[in-house]
Amino acid sequence: MQAVLQKTPLHDRHVALGARMVPFAGWEMPVQYEGVIPEHLAVRKDCGAFDVSHMGEIEVEGPRARELLQSLLANDLDRIGPGQAQYTLLTNERGGIIDDLIVYELDPFRFLLIVNAANKDAAFRWIKDREITGSDVRDVSDQYALIAVQGPKAIERLGLEHEPAFTFAMGEIDGVESVIARTGYTGEEGVELLVMGEDAVELWDAVLARGAVPCGLGARDTLRLEVCYPLHGNDITPETDAISAGLGWVCALEKEFTGVEELRLIKEEGPSRRLVAFVMEERAVPRAGMPIEEGGEVTSGTHSPVLEQGIGLGYVPAEHSAPETEITIDVRGKPRKARVVKKPIYQRGES
Amino acid sequence: MAESYPDELKYHPEHDWARIDGDQATLGVTWYAQDSLGELVHYEPPQEDARIEKDHTYGEVESVKAVSDLISPLSGRVVEVNQKVVDAPETVNEDPYGEGWLIRIELTDSAEVDELLDAEAYRKLIAEQ
Numbered sequence A: 001m002q003a004v005l006q007k008t009p010l011h012d013r014h015v016a017l018g019a020r021m022v023p024f025a026g027w028e029m030p031v032q033y034e035g036v037i038p039e040h041l042a043v044r045k046d047c048g049a050f051d052v053s054h055m056g057e058i059e060v061e062g063p064r065a066r067e068l069l070q071s072l073l074a075n076d077l078d079r080i081g082p083g084q085a086q087y088t089l090l091t092n093e094r095g096g097i098i099d100d101l102i103v104y105e106l107d108p109f110r111f112l113l114i115v116n117a118a119n120k121d122a123a124f125r126w127i128k129d130r131e132i133t134g135s136d137v138r139d140v141s142d143q144y145a146l147i148a149v150q151g152p153k154a155i156e157r158l159g160l161e162h163e164p165a166f167t168f169a170m171g172e173i174d175g176v177e178s179v180i181a182r183t184g185y186t187g188e189e190g191v192e193l194l195v196m197g198e199d200a201v202e203l204w205d206a207v208l209a210r211g212a213v214p215c216g217l218g219a220r221d222t223l224r225l226e227v228c229y230p231l232h233g234n235d236i237t238p239e240t241d242a243i244s245a246g247l248g249w250v251c252a253l254e255k256e257f258t259g260v261e262e263l264r265l266i267k268e269e270g271p272s273r274r275l276v277a278f279v280m281e282e283r284a285v286p287r288a289g290m291p292i293e294e295g296g297e298v299t300s301g302t303h304s305p306v307l308e309q310g311i312g313l314g315y316v317p318a319e320h321s322a323p324e325t326e327i328t329i330d331v332r333g334k335p336r337k338a339r340v341v342k343k344p345i346y347q348r349g350e351s
Numbered sequence B: 001m002a003e004s005y006p007d008e009l010k011y012h013p014e015h016d017w018a019r020i021d022g023d024q025a026t027l028g029v030t031w032y033a034q035d036s037l038g039e040l041v042h043y044e045p046p047q048e049d050a051r052i053e054k055d056h057t058y059g060e061v062e063s064v065k066a067v068s069d070l071i072s073p074l075s076g077r078v079v080e081v082n083q084k085v086v087d088a089p090e091t092v093n094e095d096p097y098g099e100g101w102l103i104r105i106e107l108t109d110s111a112e113v114d115e116l117l118d119a120e121a122y123r124k125l126i127a128e129q
Helices: A011-016 A036-045 A065-072 A117-128 A197-209 A217-226 A260-269 B031-037 B083-087 B110-115 B119-127
Strands: A020-024 A027-032 A048-051 A056-061 A085-091 A097-107 A110-115 A136-139 A144-150 A168-173 A176-181 A190-196 A213-215 A273-280 A297-304 A309-317 A326-331 A334-341 B010-012 B016-021 B024-029 B040-044 B057-063 B067-071 B076-081 B103-107
Touching: A011 A197, A027 A217, A036 A048, A036 A213, A036 A217, A048 A197, A048 A217, A056 A065, A056 A117, A065 A110, A065 A117, A085 A117, A097 A117, A097 A176, A110 A117, A110 A190, A117 A136, A144 A197, A168 A197, A176 A197, A190 A197, A217 A297, A217 A309, A273 A326, A309 A326, A309 A334, B010 B119, B103 B110
Parallel strands: A048 A213
Antiparallel strands: A020 A027, A048 A144, A056 A110, A056 A136, A085 A097, A097 A110, A144 A190, A168 A176, A176 A190, A273 A309, A273 A334, A297 A309, A326 A334, B010 B016, B016 B024, B024 B103, B040 B057, B057 B067, B076 B103
């Protein structure tokens, strides 16, 4: 039996715009409207809008909310204050990654976690099961929609002021209130608008009227891969650790949190394999699951619309992980040369 | 370009077309195939001189999201690969029946042509999908 797919408040808008809808993490989501490549380029050159309402929201509140989160999340919450956000990891006892997420400090006693749709239930359950007196953990996903507006012209088109990355505030766009967060998954300047579900259509219409190009999950994936943002379930999983994945910078190893001993050990000994970025030297599109002949495998791969060549992320033995190392990808039985490159593959302002 | 299925071509149910020219044929994918795939970013052609067989894979095309096998509508020997599509795969999206042709073959069994669909039968097939 197939479970009924959930629909975001913007579902009818996507269908009316001619989007190709696909099942994704239990949701029916737009994968593309006009096409992955034009949507990708719109975000790199101008401004695109994404419905990412499938993502989950978990609220943690109470006098000991910070203490609870400090013990469960890898990054150091004391580095941020109210109105600031932080990229962080929810880790298991082995140092594996249950989810990667952004935590928003609403006030010193109230935090919002925006988590991956596919991991929402697991993340919520993990935190809820570890709730302490003085902390209250709630799944508030059903209340919100989330619209990402990204690209070099996003701020200007929305009539906003430039603000530092990873800050947020309540604000208004054409009369619609939302939490305007300076975060995203594309490597461009932009915002993510956390809006009450019932206001989502009005906000979406306003954003498109201001010239943002509607973009689907297809472009979201190619955009994040060009800037080497890991995708949970592909590049990072409960079986992979942050150090090997190159996410050591997100782990405050001097504080205590779940799995920290394991991570300290891996850091000290040096990981045996590393998640590297690579570009194809020969014509081919790498895909997740393709073996890398030197050992390991591709965890994400695509055709880069900006570089116009195959790019990817994959785990390789540590001795093959230095930039400029030649590796060979097994593309359906055909060996194809690739070159390890420094992350990110694409940096803002290159095109 | 707009959806079309030229009357002068023969079609294979796997969304490939053939333009018969004496004992040779030019092969490509249909408008429907390129539309389903989205913009093509890679074309893996067969070697020149390779033998290809009707209903079997002779190469691959890829869009950003997916890879798709190319199914040969006819058997033959590859006499030419369209290098323009190797260099610019999106040519297939722009002009699937013209500049976006994929290979030219020398037919080994011209009787196979009779097994292919005409444009009307192919249009009917995709209308049902």
